[in-house]
Amino acid sequence: MTRSLTHLERLEAEAIHIMREVVAQADKPVMLYSVGKDSAVMLHLARKAFYPSPPPFPLLHVDTTWKFKDMYALRDRMARESGMELLVYQNPEATERGINPFDHGPLHTDMWKTEGLKQALDLHGFDAAFGGARRDEEKSRAKERIFSFRTASHSWDPKNQRPELWNLYNARKNKGESIRVFPISNWTELDIWQYIQLNDVPIVPLYFAAVRPTFEWEGQMFMADDIDRLTKVLGRTPEITERSIRFRTLGCFPLTGAVESTASTLSEVIQETLLTTTSERQGRVIDKDAGGAGMEKKKQEGYF
Amino acid sequence: MDAVYQTEALIAEDIDAYLDVHQHKTMLRFITCGSVDDGKSTLIGRLLYDSKMIFEDQLAALESDSKKVGTQGQEIDFALLVDGLAAEREQGITIDVAYRFFNTEKRKFIVADCPGHEQYTRNMVTGASTADLAVILIDARKGVLVQTRRHSYLCQLIGIRNIVLAVNKMDLVDYDQARFDAIVAEYRAFAQSIGIESFTAMPISGFKGDNITTRSDNTPWYSGPTLIDHLETVEVLSSLDADKPFRLPVQWVNRPNLDFRGFSGLISTGSVKPGDTVRVLPSGKTSTVSRIVTLDGDLDEAVAGQSVTLTLADEIDCSRGDVIATADNPPQAADQFEATIVWMDDDAMLVGRSYWLKLGTQTVSVTVQQPKYTINVNTLEQLAAKTLELNAIGVAEIATDKPIVFEPYAQNRALGGFILIDKLTNRTVGAGMLHFSLRRAQNVHWQATDVTREVHADLKNQKAKVLWFTGLSGSGKSTIANEVEKTLSVMNRHTFLLDGDNVRHGLNRDLGFTEADRIENIRRVGEVAKLMADAGLIVLTAFISPFRAERDMVRQMLPEGEFVEIFVDTPLEVAEARDVKGLYKKARAGNLKNFTGIDSPYEPPENPDIRVNTVEMTPAEAAEFIIRQLMPLK
Numbered sequence: 001m002t003r004s005l006t007h008l009e010r011l012e013a014e015a016i017h018i019m020r021e022v023v024a025q026a027d028k029p030v031m032l033y034s035v036g037k038d039s040a041v042m043l044h045l046a047r048k049a050f051y052p053s054p055p056p057f058p059l060l061h062v063d064t065t066w067k068f069k070d071m072y073a074l075r076d077r078m079a080r081e082s083g084m085e086l087l088v089y090q091n092p093e094a095t096e097r098g099i100n101p102f103d104h105g106p107l108h109t110d111m112w113k114t115e116g117l118k119q120a121l122d123l124h125g126f127d128a129a130f131g132g133a134r135r136d137e138e139k140s141r142a143k144e145r146i147f148s149f150r151t152a153s154h155s156w157d158p159k160n161q162r163p164e165l166w167n168l169y170n171a172r173k174n175k176g177e178s179i180r181v182f183p184i185s186n187w188t189e190l191d192i193w194q195y196i197q198l199n200d201v202p203i204v205p206l207y208f209a210a211v212r213p214t215f216e217w218e219g220q221m222f223m224a225d226d227i228d229r230l231t232k233v234l235g236r237t238p239e240i241t242e243r244s245i246r247f248r249t250l251g252c253f254p255l256t257g258a259v260e261s262t263a264s265t266l267s268e269v270i271q272e273t274l275l276t277t278t279s280e281r282q283g284r285v286i287d288k289d290a291g292g293a294g295m296e297k298k299k300q301e302g303y304f
Numbered sequence: 305m306d307a308v309y310q311t312e313a314l315i316a317e318d319i320d321a322y323l324d325v326h327q328h329k330t331m332l333r334f335i336t337c338g339s340v341d342d343g344k345s346t347l348i349g350r351l352l353y354d355s356k357m358i359f360e361d362q363l364a365a366l367e368s369d370s371k372k373v374g375t376q377g378q379e380i381d382f383a384l385l386v387d388g389l390a391a392e393r394e395q396g397i398t399i400d401v402a403y404r405f406f407n408t409e410k411r412k413f414i415v416a417d418c419p420g421h422e423q424y425t426r427n428m429v430t431g432a433s434t435a436d437l438a439v440i441l442i443d444a445r446k447g448v449l450v451q452t453r454r455h456s457y458l459c460q461l462i463g464i465r466n467i468v469l470a471v472n473k474m475d476l477v478d479y480d481q482a483r484f485d486a487i488v489a490e491y492r493a494f495a496q497s498i499g500i501e502s503f504t505a506m507p508i509s510g511f512k513g514d515n516i517t518t519r520s521d522n523t524p525w526y527s528g529p530t531l532i533d534h535l536e537t538v539e540v541l542s543s544l545d546a547d548k549p550f551r552l553p554v555q556w557v558n559r560p561n562l563d564f565r566g567f568s569g570l571i572s573t574g575s576v577k578p579g580d581t582v583r584v585l586p587s588g589k590t591s592t593v594s595r596i597v598t599l600d601g602d603l604d605e606a607v608a609g610q611s612v613t614l615t616l617a618d619e620i621d622c623s624r625g626d627v628i629a630t631a632d633n634p635p636q637a638a639d640q641f642e643a644t645i646v647w648m649d650d651d652a653m654l655v656g657r658s659y660w661l662k663l664g665t666q667t668v669s670v671t672v673q674q675p676k677y678t679i680n681v682n683t684l685e686q687l688a689a690k691t692l693e694l695n696a697i698g699v700a701e702i703a704t705d706k707p708i709v710f711e712p713y714a715q716n717r718a719l720g721g722f723i724l725i726d727k728l729t730n731r732t733v734g735a736g737m738l739h740f741s742l743r744r745a746q747n748v749h750w751q752a753t754d755v756t757r758e759v760h761a762d763l764k765n766q767k768a769k770v771l772w773f774t775g776l777s778g779s780g781k782s783t784i785a786n787e788v789e790k791t792l793s794v795m796n797r798h799t800f801l802l803d804g805d806n807v808r809h810g811l812n813r814d815l816g817f818t819e820a821d822r823i824e825n826i827r828r829v830g831e832v833a834k835l836m837a838d839a840g841l842i843v844l845t846a847f848i849s850p851f852r853a854e855r856d857m858v859r860q861m862l863p864e865g866e867f868v869e870i871f872v873d874t875p876l877e878v879a880e881a882r883d884v885k886g887l888y889k890k891a892r893a894g895n896l897k898n899f900t901g902i903d904s905p906y907e908p909p910e911n912p913d914i915r916v917n918t919v920e921m922t923p924a925e926a927a928e929f930i931i932r933q934l935m936p937l938k
Contacts, residue, residue, distance in 0.1 A: 005330075009610065013610050021665075047599055052597065053558055142403055143402045163648045164430055165433040165735045166717060168722070170731075170732045274319075
């Protein structure tokens with residue numbers, strides 16, 4: 001009797017199988033790379049899937065210009081180490097109009113991320129894009145297929161998804177249509193953390209607690225990552241307090257709430273995550289728009 | 305609830321010990337199914353809640369949602385945790401499969417909540433295809449229903465061997481043992497009739513939590529395991545795959561440089577070590593495994609379920625779609641099979657239509673015969689049928705255009721389960737399970753002849769071609785084809801013209817004008833044209849041939865470049881105004897059914913090799929244009 005695979009081994013094998021199916025069937029795949037912990041795991045899985053070749057697709061970072069400095073640093077380092085091409089896209093219209101999270105609210109996400117992503121995919125003609133979404137994150141994601149089809153205008157039709165049986169993925173599509181592929185659909189947040197620990201996957205240091213400059217805005221605590229820029233946008237210098245903080249999730253620094261914490265090792269971070277009583281995405285403002293169907297609506301409009 | 309608290313204490317006191325336990329957990333994938341109101345979503349919500357997978361903020365949202373749209377009055381409606389799509393929350397039903405995750409001390413679980421309505425059979429089959437176990441829910445007040453039977457049958461069909469019969473809502477029948485026993489007896493009789501050899505029955509209440517994580521005081525007469533106990537300890541059959549013969553369907557050939565050639569794929573069954581003798585199917589060549597390569601160093605052994613990259617000792621042909629297998633017990637290749645097919649598309653299956661079949665990493669063209677029978681999933685009766693409609697399940701013979709490496713589904717899901725893809729819409733239209741290959745595929749061999757098709761063509765000082773004229777009735781196909789043939793004969797070329805009307809007087813006189821008959825008409829003409837091309841002739845065909853799929857099917861039959869699609873692009877108004885045979889008038893009057901352009905569609909070629917238009921050109925000009933495009937003829 002041969003040994004049974006552990007759940008993490010099964011999840012890893014599944015993700016690698018999915019990535020190879022895409023590469024074997026798509027004309028021009030790309031990996032969406034947001035520099036968060038899920039992206040870090042995705043990149044590591046891609047390196048494993050195609051070793052000793054480098055992953056045969058570029059990384060695409062749809063940038064908002066408002067990410068943490070540490071994220072930009074890790075992004076550039078990982079692209080170098082993996083031998084992959086890094087494409088960075090910033091929506092020129094958002095740049096021109098000076099879209100920012102303070103003055104423009106939901107428009108910030110819409111212009112930089114949703115519109116930016118569509119523009120970047122169209123610009124390069126990518127027909128398959130890997131994303132790191134997980135089904136445990138949010139209710140509409142729980143129902144999304146691993147191969148998720150988008151019309152030529154990037155919209156998602158949740159009532160008309162292709163049946164997806166066994167591990168047979170139908171990657172055929174008509175001209176102009178594209179596929180979003182989610183290889184880590186079946187992973188949970190704990191799986192991600194444990195995989196990072198077991199495989200020494202490099203992640204942004206902001207996930208670990210350290211004393212950092214913070215300010216409060218609309219009832220949440222944020223990190224003052226770029227004080228000069230904050231002062232310019234807010235029209236005043238925010239009141240800065242040094243606190244020991246870390247982040248459960250990383251996005252734009254003015255949109256990502258920090259939590260007070262002393263968890264400075266992976267084990268401590270995992271411990272804190274498991275004992276915590278609020279769900280992961282609560283640090284992000286995005287899901288609360290449009291009531292219970294917020295994410296489903298965003299996805300139909302083309303958000304990843 | 306003790307187990308939960310112990311876990312929590314361990315996380316707080318010794319996180320590394322907890323992580324060590326978690327790291328070595330195995331995984332169980334299961335589905336819940338049952339009738340509409342049997343409480344599936346409530347049960348899953350309960351499992352998440354009891355295993356602490358719900359956070360405070362989610363709970364707060366749940367409490368407020370329960371009061372707004374819940375179906376449980378002022379109490380918490382667990383189903384709202386699970387029914388994710390806005391349409392489902394509004395209608396209070398489950399439309400699509402939702403995947404949920406939870407952990408206990410022993411296992412990680414992925415549960416697929418499958419919709420109960422008959423019109424979502426395809427979604428249920430989707431959820432079941434990856435499950436190790438099925439929880440079939442029964443409402444204790446209602447007993448075994450039509451849907452219970454259908455879901456049990458589908459689980460059996462897809463090969464789920466672990467069945468839990470969860471008699472739910474026991475709180476609403478006062479935890480009555482007699483009621484429970486009666487339901488179990490009724491289910492047992494049914495289960496045996498469809499080949500379910502064993503199942504585990506338990507009395508539960510998802511709403512109240514009886515026998516979910518802890519033994520309930522309300523059912524002292526029940527001595528079996530709780531639902532969680534059972535899920536934690538049941539043997540996962542997919543772990544037995546490691547003891548079967550080695551098979552690796554090749555997904556991708558890894559060639560970073562000239563010195564490395566690796567074959568990547570997911571091991572479907574068995575295990576492999578460096579030094580093992582393997583055979584590459586379908587070519588049958590053998591070699592030895594040199595290395596099992598990973599980013600973290602080479603492996604000494606790899607087992608079923610792992611994604612690996614192998615290198616072989618010899619330079620042999622091997623590419624995506626091939627299967628690397630143990631040399632002394634390899635799978636077979638065949639091109640004709642009997643299979644069970646579940647139809648999943650709104651458009652019914654077309655007998656004879658060419659679809660894509662994807663099995664493992666192989667993709668080939670396939671045609672499906674008229675079903676031998678379909679199964680009424682509610683009564684399990686076998687019924688005669690001409691086709692398969694949405695959600696129908698039938699048994700039929702299928703033929704692929706080239707041999708595929710396979711094993712019966714019962715032995716190996718990865719080499720026996722397939723999907724069918726429509727070649728035009730690209731939708732996944734069906735799923736199937738191979739039973740066995742047909743003897744005739746094994747016994748009818750291709751007879752090799754010494755005078756080859758090249759010799760035939762050389763003798764005629766030409767290259768064989770099939771000039772396929774397509775267009776509406778009255779567009780001028782036959783007239784132009786006739787002109788082309790006249791010119792070619794003057795040029796001393798050997799030709800033959802197959803005309804639609806003429807063929808229907810003889811070879812195809814048994815065929816009518818339904819969609820299925822039109823497909824068969826074109827298939828036969830394609831085969832005849834192919835034989836004539838084998839004989840070295842330039843074949844001209846003049847058929848409406850309205851469907852792209854069939855024209856593509858003929859193109860696939862012939863060597864690359866031999867099929868020339870000529871679109872006689874005459875607009876419907878013009879063709880109808882000519883109405884040489886008076887057919888349009890009849891069709892408009894309703895005296896002629898299925899007439900192309902009137903009540904049957906014409907799918908124009910998207911990229912014809914040659915396009916002519918009889919509005920701007922005379923037939924002679926069109927013929928000259930075509931011949932110029934065809935030059936040189938040798």
